Amino acid sequence: MMLEYALLAGAIFGLYFALAGLGLNLVFGVMRIVNLAHGDFMMLGAFSAFWLFRLIHLNPLFSALFVLALFALLGLPLYYLLVPPLLRAKDPEMLSFILFFGFSQAIEALAAIAFGPSERSLPGRLLGRGPIRILGQAFPAAWTWSGIASAAAVLAVYLYLYHSRLGYLTRAVMEDREEALATGIDVHFVSAIAFGLGLALAGIAGVFAPFMLGSATPSMGLGLTLQSFVVIVIGSLGNPLGTVLGGIIYGVSLMFMQTYFSSWASLLPYVLLILILLVRPSGLLGRQVRRA
């Protein structure tokens, strides 16, 4: 009974964590940079959903579409502003880490100035009333719909990457940036789109954060980035589909910890991250990416 519940809830949360990690992984895969401000874009997504509901009573499912368009558009100028100078530097990966950390601090500060430091939450009934039964187990409707929306977003990214021309070019850049450039692909344009998409996915994940994670505060970003990082490291860095596996493994193990060893559950992401980085730095589905 408890086992089934933990497994199913883990799968629902796993889909959500997959969505949360997907954007970070896409940006890493295409540009080989670490967007440490990823969680802060999730935070901005959560606050967008909150204010859109507070001001015009917009349902979060529609807020998600709005956030998708807005963040994707925002991503294009941000890419041209921040990323090309980084890629010209000696060690882009390391520098990106520091640069986006600064960016994350600036976003967090601006959000705290604009929204105040208090916790914001959205009522779960916005995503349907009453529990929904899946295989004999009852789950809040908000969880179920967040899980379904996450699965839809992940599927859309799959279709984009594997069944569209731009997605095909994106995968070419992921495979080898230099060769993609040599074959005449507009690498910067493709990367800018991927960057925008990465932010948009973070934003959508953020919209559902108040339902899945309880509430939103301006300072939640760094923790979310770390959690997303765990998910994509489990899956494998630079492989967007591995993220789904990573998300589900992370979600299920989190639910197991919370069900059976709840007092130590908060240790899980950190220990899991360190263990996986040490044992299999390339992730479960990854090829070898580590140098030296």
Add this chain to the structure above:
Amino acid sequence: MLRGVRDSLVVVVPLTAAAALLPFAYSNELLLFNFIVFLVLAQGVNVIYGFTGYLPFGYVGFFGTGAYGFSLAVIHLHLFPLVALGLGAAAAVLLALLLTPLFRLSGAYFAIASFAAAFAVYEVVSNPHLDAITKGPYGISLSQIYNPQLSYGVAVVILAVTLGVTVYLKNSRFGLSLRSIRDDSLSAAMAGVNVVRARTLAWLISALIAGLIGGVFAWYVSVFYPETVFGAEFSVFAIVFALFGGVATVSGPVLGVIFLYGIYNVIGISAPQYFQLIYGLLIMGLVLFLPGGVVPLLRRWGIDVP
């Protein structure tokens, strides 16, 4: 050798003298003490990041471990503070030894993993189930050994020794071999540098520095919570201060602390968000326009700074 003497005369001696004498002229001793803590932490980051290129994003883990090692030695073993300080520093070094496998990771993965490690230590220390040993989330009170004069004095000594270590690293053969590892570890190994040993030694020194100052911090403030000594802002500030001034130099981290922590104390305490915004934008500006920090810029202008 000569440069080492010069660096000591220009940076170490005046700074240590200022730290030791300012309390007689300026009444806010806590502020001076915090300056010393950040001067030491920024130099500790300098030792590992500046000289080997590994960014210890979870550097605060050693600081907090030092603080808790010290406090638990006082509470459970009833040791004298100076002996307990040794135990706190030993705990930090032990943690660093446990984490040496992280060096298999490169760049950002090392940074993230060390960050996660610091969080893990914090989660263990603050877990309510360990109440009997660590006092869990309820914090530590060391009023029985409270001694601001002596602990301040010990902090000044640690500052002097830490500055001495960076002067040594900047001017010695060992420091040169560390920098060669940072720039190209394969070539360094071929030139006869024992990469693993040198890197591990720098890592342990860096952890020792943070552990010592963490223990003194616990002694000086004597009442604190786990989130006080494991606060991510210790790592973040130390890294930003060191980067701002310029790493792998003696004076860079010092300039960073005096300038940025000075600004922090003017505007940061009343309006922390605005300070956070400023240093966030400052980090971005540094990476994009001045990746080496202030000291290399001064050197390019022909000003010879240590």
